[in-house]
Amino acid sequence: xxxxxxxxxxxxxxxxxxxxxxxxxxxxxxxxxxxxxxxxxxxxxxxxxxxxxxxxxxxxxxxxxxxxxxxxxxxxxxxxxxxxxxxxxxxxxxxxxxxxxxxxxxxxxxxxxxxxxxxxxxxxxxxxxxxxxxxxxxxxxxxxxxxxxxxxxxxxxxxxxxxxxxxxxxxxxxxxxxxxxxxxxxxxxxxxxxxxxxxxxxxxxxxxxxxxxxxxxxxxxxxxxxxxxxxxxxxxxxxxxxxxxxxxxxxxxxxxxxxxxxxxxxxxxxxxxxxxxxxxxxxxxxxxxxxxxxxxxxxxxxxxxxxxxxxxxxxxxxxxxxxxxxxxxxxxxxxxxxxxxxxxxxxxxx
Numbered sequence: 250x251x252x253x254x255x256x257x258x259x260x261x262x263x264x265x266x267x268x269x270x271x272x273x274x275x276x277x278x279x280x281x282x283x284x285x286x287x288x289x290x291x292x293x294x295x296x297x298x299x300x301x302x303x304x305x306x307x308x309x310x311x312x313x314x315x316x317x318x319x320x321x322x323x324x325x326x327x328x329x330x331x332x333x334x335x336x337x338x339x340x341x342x343x344x345x346x347x348x349x350x351x352x353x354x355x356x357x358x359x360x361x362x363x364x365x366x367x368x369x370x371x372x373x374x375x376x377x378x379x380x381x382x383x384x385x386x387x388x389x390x391x392x393x394x395x396x397x398x399x400x401x402x403x404x405x406x407x408x409x410x411x412x413x414x415x416x417x418x419x420x421x422x423x424x425x426x427x428x429x430x431x432x433x434x435x436x437x438x439x440x441x442x443x444x445x446x447x448x449x450x451x452x453x454x455x456x457x458x459x460x461x462x463x464x465x466x467x468x469x470x471x472x473x474x475x476x477x478x479x480x481x482x483x484x485x486x487x488x489x490x491x492x493x494x495x496x497x498x499x500x501x502x503x504x505x506x507x508x509x510x511x512x513x514x515x516x517x518x519x520x521x522x523x524x525x526x527x528x529x530x531x532x533x534x535x536x537x538x539x540x541x542x543x544x545x546x547x548x549x550x551x552x553x554x555x556x557x558x559x560x561x562x563x564x565x566x567x568x569x570x571x572x573x574x575x576x577x578x579x580x581x582x583x584x585x586x587x588x589x590x591x592x593x594x595x596x597x598x599x
Contacts, residue, residue: 286465287489287509289362291331292391295323295343296369302327303370306345313338313355314514316566334358336486336509341366349373353381359400360489360509363392396491396505397421404482412482412524412547415449418506421490423452451492451504460502464510467501474502483520483551484573486511512553513569519552542582549575 291310295303306323310331323329340354348370358364371379399417409416418424427450448456461468461476468476491505499505526545533540553571556564 286333287360287462287507288333288335288465289358289360289364291329291334291339291341291356291358291364291366293329293341293366293368295327295329295345296367297348298369298372303345303348306343306348306370308368309342310334311340311342313340314516315569316515335512336360336362341368343368343370344375345370346375347372348375350375350378351381352378355382359398360487361394361396361491361507362398362489363389365391392496393494394491394496395493396489396495398487398489400487401485401511404485404487409482413479414482414485414488414508415476415479418449418490421451421492423492424490424504425450425453427456449504451490454503458502459504459506460499461506461508462499463508465507469501476506480508480510481549481551481573481575483522483549484510484571511551511571511573513555513571514553515555515565515569517552517554519550521550523548542580544578544580546578547575548577549573 293308295306295308297303302323302325304323304325304327306327306329308321308323308329308331310319310321311317312335314337319331319334321329321331336358338355338357340352341356342350342352344350349372351368351370353366353368356364356366397420399414399420403417403420404414407417419426427448449459450456451459457474459469459474461474463478463480468478470477486509488506488508491499491507492503495505524547526543528540528543531540531543551571551573553569555566556562556568556570562568
């Protein structure tokens with residue numbers, strides 16, 4: 250039968266449309282993923298001036314850097330619950346007929362944190378509004394987890410040998426470093442330029458009883474519970490070590506290390522870095538009458554922003570992307586002292 254080439258030509262899609270379709274499919278798949286995660290949650294109770302609960306009030310949670318909004322209604326007891334809140338800074342707005350609109354901002358949500366924001370609605374017209382600033386939840390009352398968050402400023406400003414986030418686990422209470430070390434695979438060793446890693450013990454448990462997660466995905470080496478990936482410091486927003494009473498979705502160890510990676514926002518942002526160590530900066534070793542040769546470089550880039558395809562798709566306020574790369578080069582040598590037999594001893598004269 251003759252083929253209709255006209256229909257065939259119409260079936261061919263432009264490359265930009267194909268790329269756009271793949272990006273949207275990836276975004277949908279990430280939304281469906283569930284289980285343990287690094288996200289937090291927002292909870293609260295809405296009351297009127299007399300202290301009575303306000304049911305069916307509208308609560309809108311807005312990320313101040315992406316303008317992505319989540320809308321919820323209070324239940325019959327005046328409570329609201331917003332799950333799966335990505336870490337960041339938010340504004341919480343509540344409105345209900347017969348009351349003034351109330352906005353609380355900024356509200357900071359950290360990794361695996363449940364933040365309580367209770368609201369009191371003054372009587373008045375809905376066109377009027379009240380803004381509460383410098384809000385802080387000082388006491389954690391909705392989650393019994395014991396843990397501590399290490400934020401991006403600590404990650405980038407505190408000295409780190411090999412730029413490995415695990416060196417900051419000791420900032421948490423109950424964390425010690427047992428004597429000795431353990432050899433690891435070359436592929437993992439190259440990431441931090443360490444020949445061995447001093448394992449950490451949480452609350453006296455075995456060093457191998459650790460669980461490492463990146464945005465809720467396990468990265469554990471199955472035998473000794475090493476993290477198989479060491480992300481660049483600039484790509485980590487913050488991480489949290491949960492060492493007691495963590496929720497049921499976590500397991501596989503006494504200590505739960507949850508890393509939250511940076512995400513794109515409406516503003517294009519990023520960083521470049523180069524860290525260098527050289528034997529010119531090392532001290533002279535009198536024992537060997539020389540210096541240990543060393544040339545070490547760690548370099549990379551990270552950045553992100555809204556997904557934007559000219560004349561096809563504008564992802565501002567909707568779709569974002571963030572990526573990072575880190576490379577390393579190391580040239581070194583080591584010196585050692587050994588006892589060898591003399592020429593006479595080689596002839597049997599001891």
